[in-house]
Amino acid sequence: FFPDPQTVAIVGCPFSGGQPRKGVDIGPTRLIQAGLVERLTDLGLKVEFDGHLKFEKFLAEQEIPNGILKNPRLVSRVCESVAQTVQGHMKEGRLPVMIGGDHSLGMGTVFGTLSQYPDAGVIWVDAHADINTASSTLSGNIHGMPVSFLLGLPGNEGVKEFGWVKPLLKPERLVYIGLRDVDPAERRIIKENGIRAFSIHEVDKYGIGKVMEMALDHINPGGNRPLHLSFDVDALDPTVAPSTGTPVRGGLTFREGHYVCEVVHETGLMVALDLVEVNPSLQDELSAEQTIAVGCSLVSAALGETLL
Amino acid sequence: FFPDPQTVAIVGCPFSGGQPRKGVDIGPTRLIQAGLVERLTDLGLKVEFDGHLKFEKFLAEQEIPNGILKNPRLVSRVCESVAQTVQGHMKEGRLPVMIGGDHSLGMGTVFGTLSQYPDAGVIWVDAHADINTASSTLSGNIHGMPVSFLLGLPGNEGVKEFGWVKPLLKPERLVYIGLRDVDPAERRIIKENGIRAFSIHEVDKYGIGKVMEMALDHINPGGNRPLHLSFDVDALDPTVAPSTGTPVRGGLTFREGHYVCEVVHETGLMVALDLVEVNPSLQDELSAEQTIAVGCSLVSAALGETLL
Amino acid sequence: FFPDPQTVAIVGCPFSGGQPRKGVDIGPTRLIQAGLVERLTDLGLKVEFDGHLKFEKFLAEQEIPNGILKNPRLVSRVCESVAQTVQGHMKEGRLPVMIGGDHSLGMGTVFGTLSQYPDAGVIWVDAHADINTASSTLSGNIHGMPVSFLLGLPGNEGVKEFGWVKPLLKPERLVYIGLRDVDPAERRIIKENGIRAFSIHEVDKYGIGKVMEMALDHINPGGNRPLHLSFDVDALDPTVAPSTGTPVRGGLTFREGHYVCEVVHETGLMVALDLVEVNPSLQDELSAEQTIAVGCSLVSAALGETLL
Ligand SMILES: [Mn+2]
Ligand SMILES: [Mn+2]
Ligand SMILES: [Mn+2]
Ligand SMILES: [Mn+2]
Ligand SMILES: [Mn+2]
Ligand SMILES: [Mn+2]
Numbered sequence: 001f002f003p004d005p006q007t008v009a010i011v012g013c014p015f016s017g018g019q020p021r022k023g024v025d026i027g028p029t030r031l032i033q034a035g036l037v038e039r040l041t042d043l044g045l046k047v048e049f050d051g052h053l054k055f056e057k058f059l060a061e062q063e064i065p066n067g068i069l070k071n072p073r074l075v076s077r078v079c080e081s082v083a084q085t086v087q088g089h090m091k092e093g094r095l096p097v098m099i100g101g102d103h104s105l106g107m108g109t110v111f112g113t114l115s116q117y118p119d120a121g122v123i124w125v126d127a128h129a130d131i132n133t134a135s136s137t138l139s140g141n142i143h144g145m146p147v148s149f150l151l152g153l154p155g156n157e158g159v160k161e162f163g164w165v166k167p168l169l170k171p172e173r174l175v176y177i178g179l180r181d182v183d184p185a186e187r188r189i190i191k192e193n194g195i196r197a198f199s200i201h202e203v204d205k206y207g208i209g210k211v212m213e214m215a216l217d218h219i220n221p222g223g224n225r226p227l228h229l230s231f232d233v234d235a236l237d238p239t240v241a242p243s244t245g246t247p248v249r250g251g252l253t254f255r256e257g258h259y260v261c262e263v264v265h266e267t268g269l270m271v272a273l274d275l276v277e278v279n280p281s282l283q284d285e286l287s288a289e290q291t292i293a294v295g296c297s298l299v300s301a302a303l304g305e306t307l308l
Numbered sequence: 309f310f311p312d313p314q315t316v317a318i319v320g321c322p323f324s325g326g327q328p329r330k331g332v333d334i335g336p337t338r339l340i341q342a343g344l345v346e347r348l349t350d351l352g353l354k355v356e357f358d359g360h361l362k363f364e365k366f367l368a369e370q371e372i373p374n375g376i377l378k379n380p381r382l383v384s385r386v387c388e389s390v391a392q393t394v395q396g397h398m399k400e401g402r403l404p405v406m407i408g409g410d411h412s413l414g415m416g417t418v419f420g421t422l423s424q425y426p427d428a429g430v431i432w433v434d435a436h437a438d439i440n441t442a443s444s445t446l447s448g449n450i451h452g453m454p455v456s457f458l459l460g461l462p463g464n465e466g467v468k469e470f471g472w473v474k475p476l477l478k479p480e481r482l483v484y485i486g487l488r489d490v491d492p493a494e495r496r497i498i499k500e501n502g503i504r505a506f507s508i509h510e511v512d513k514y515g516i517g518k519v520m521e522m523a524l525d526h527i528n529p530g531g532n533r534p535l536h537l538s539f540d541v542d543a544l545d546p547t548v549a550p551s552t553g554t555p556v557r558g559g560l561t562f563r564e565g566h567y568v569c570e571v572v573h574e575t576g577l578m579v580a581l582d583l584v585e586v587n588p589s590l591q592d593e594l595s596a597e598q599t600i601a602v603g604c605s606l607v608s609a610a611l612g613e614t615l616l
Numbered sequence: 617f618f619p620d621p622q623t624v625a626i627v628g629c630p631f632s633g634g635q636p637r638k639g640v641d642i643g644p645t646r647l648i649q650a651g652l653v654e655r656l657t658d659l660g661l662k663v664e665f666d667g668h669l670k671f672e673k674f675l676a677e678q679e680i681p682n683g684i685l686k687n688p689r690l691v692s693r694v695c696e697s698v699a700q701t702v703q704g705h706m707k708e709g710r711l712p713v714m715i716g717g718d719h720s721l722g723m724g725t726v727f728g729t730l731s732q733y734p735d736a737g738v739i740w741v742d743a744h745a746d747i748n749t750a751s752s753t754l755s756g757n758i759h760g761m762p763v764s765f766l767l768g769l770p771g772n773e774g775v776k777e778f779g780w781v782k783p784l785l786k787p788e789r790l791v792y793i794g795l796r797d798v799d800p801a802e803r804r805i806i807k808e809n810g811i812r813a814f815s816i817h818e819v820d821k822y823g824i825g826k827v828m829e830m831a832l833d834h835i836n837p838g839g840n841r842p843l844h845l846s847f848d849v850d851a852l853d854p855t856v857a858p859s860t861g862t863p864v865r866g867g868l869t870f871r872e873g874h875y876v877c878e879v880v881h882e883t884g885l886m887v888a889l890d891l892v893e894v895n896p897s898l899q900d901e902l903s904a905e906q907t908i909a910v911g912c913s914l915v916s917a918a919l920g921e922t923l924l
Contacts, residue, residue, distance in 0.1 A: 179615060179616055180615045181615075182615070182616055187616060190616070197616055199615040199616040200563055200615055201567060201570055201614070201615050201616070203563075204515075204516055204517060204563050204564060204567040205516075205517035205567065206515075206517055207515050207517070207820075207822075207823050208820055208821075209820060209821035209822055209823070249562060250562050250563045250566065254865060254866050255816055255819075255820050255866045256820060258866065259817060259820040259821065262817055306817070307795060307796045307797075307798070307815040307816055307817050308795055308798055308803060308806070308813055308815040308817070487923060487924055488923045489923075490923070490924055495924060498924070505924055507923040507924040508871055508923055509875060509878055509922070509923050509924070511871075512823075512824055512825060512871050512872060512875040513824075513825035513875065514823075514825055515823050515825070557870060558870050558871050558874065
């Protein structure tokens, strides 16, 4: 899909409006400071990065409440802007690497990807399903809802702010890896829509090798579709990635997380990557550094860094 | 085997007489305080719990020494009482969940189960085999011996205190998961009796998914026998469950422990559950809380809590 | 290959000249102090140990620089001496267990093994490939080069000090387990020579059980060749073995490390064992004790200690 040598465009998204904890907006800055650009350059990639996206104008606008939803207008504006940036990079032959920020941004990136590549498959690596609707959410935090908007699920009709999010994602083009904290309503939605989900139970049952094989077979049976990898760092175990807003025990190991990224890279089909929910303000500084290092390492693995 | 919605009866057993370390008798209190009843209720179960069993009368009786065995009369009386309680619940259509206390209590619960369901299979999840006889034990701690009494092994003839424990368990109806600290005499006993045992070596060799498949095939080839799950928390790695009397390195991960419970639940055949050897007095309070939390979580998984 | 009961000869090698960090030379002393001899004796082995090798005379000689290489003459002399000791033990029917010291010593032990058993296979368990040549090394540390000398690779022609190291090892008789920090030049060398390597990626993909099966099939398809196991403790994850000179994240678990040793023992074909790179001076004393304990435990597993 891309020229060779590949050009990667870092899309830094210092945004925390999809959830309540301050600090996730400094994630992108810290990942860049930790040397992400140099590390990717060392892989032989051309890396474009000229500063993080600026969301000040959206933050300055007045928010208009919409039921339980928090910051619906703000999240919508930010995501729409991110979607355009992502699609813009793709049109120029660049592979966008979105560094969050919270996972509501995935609404923007995946929408951007599907606008450019309508048949792309999405691999959502996460402890959570992020598939609540405006009707089912109990918290109103939009980072727990992006997938429902992308799918155009019933329950979101009243959220006019997200009218621009056309339902470009089909349930059979989505696969989850690493789930282990899923609301009852989300479980029902996943079941009713026949979405393929590999929870940690399946990772233990089959091993991560077989799980990734099945996951890719499911969304990409012909082996020729573009792939969008959206990696929420809380998919990893909290001992590996402690500095994140909603950690959940029993997660992917350091090795499994990297294996996922390596296998997606091996397909040669990845057209977009998200790395989200690194929040350096949570836990102590040592934990923050550890989480940032893992984040850099996952991005590098997804872009071709190998062990051998 | 049970009416629906299922009724679970918590059988709290504050008992430490099968081993030398004080504190394991407060395990049940701490697990209940941590919200175990509410958590099970949230699963849609009816939960019966009206206080822990009282063993004061047995504790007041004079112990009569019997060779190297420690507290043989006490352990026998307690286990006999527990066996009756377990069988009583089963007769009323309730699923007994025994919370220990030390693993000598397993003699009571498994005997109760087999009295009611003679063809039940037993899954013993443990770092230890708990199969020493009165002749082979080096410590005299009866929590290392319950399986030998249930099987009616030679070497226990002189222990008249346990005359009530008829050999209801057949070796082919027993399977071990997680073994890694087994005495030479125990290894011989396991071999001579053809007992199927999956040590940590086999968990590494095959993965926990395949191990559980083989384990269930072995004790339940037709897929229709009742199952008793007896889970010693020391089966888990000490980094996961530190507060226990005889921790051993290289144990089951948090994920594997839960996977075992989930798979047994999935059979729909579990008729009894033990969770033993949580000793909140050992290690620091943080470790105790961690071990208690894992204990609650394992019980919930065995009773239907799932990741998805 | 050996009489029964087997006699094990401990070859303690207090040597640190193949790398820059002091302290790895006290590894052997600490492993012996931790009770290694007694533990092996308890396995029913005859254990010979009458003190560590003495390298004082070699240390007293003047070093002659050779390009970037550090201590080439010293390392060569030490390794030659170790090779003779190893072969000497084998001729007397003893199984040499070399305790390092740094991994440059592997040049000595493997050469000794191949001198005695020309068709032996070598299992190199390591985070690193240790296959740099004098031309490709960036550090000049010879503990990163022993495999290249054993294979007789081009690039070492100018290193006359190692003229005694005939290329006794064939690439198809070598297999790596656990690689995850391999220099670009080393990757090329591995590829060009068709050396079979199981990195951590493959351990995640297949599981350690299948990896060991494939590894043994590769170097020992007939199941009748002698095997040399060279275990660098840095193959393990740094959380398991922290006190080592070049730790790398994402390593083998405690369980996987032991599984490797157990499986090699099960073949009945192991004729030599190395355990290297335990450096008790690095990290705190608790970490040192943990690393030493793991080292003793790995050696015991390779010599017949089992879980069941
Ligand atoms: Mn997420
Ligand atoms: Mn998440
Ligand atoms: Mn037990
Ligand atoms: Mn135990
Ligand atoms: Mn090495
Ligand atoms: Mn190494």
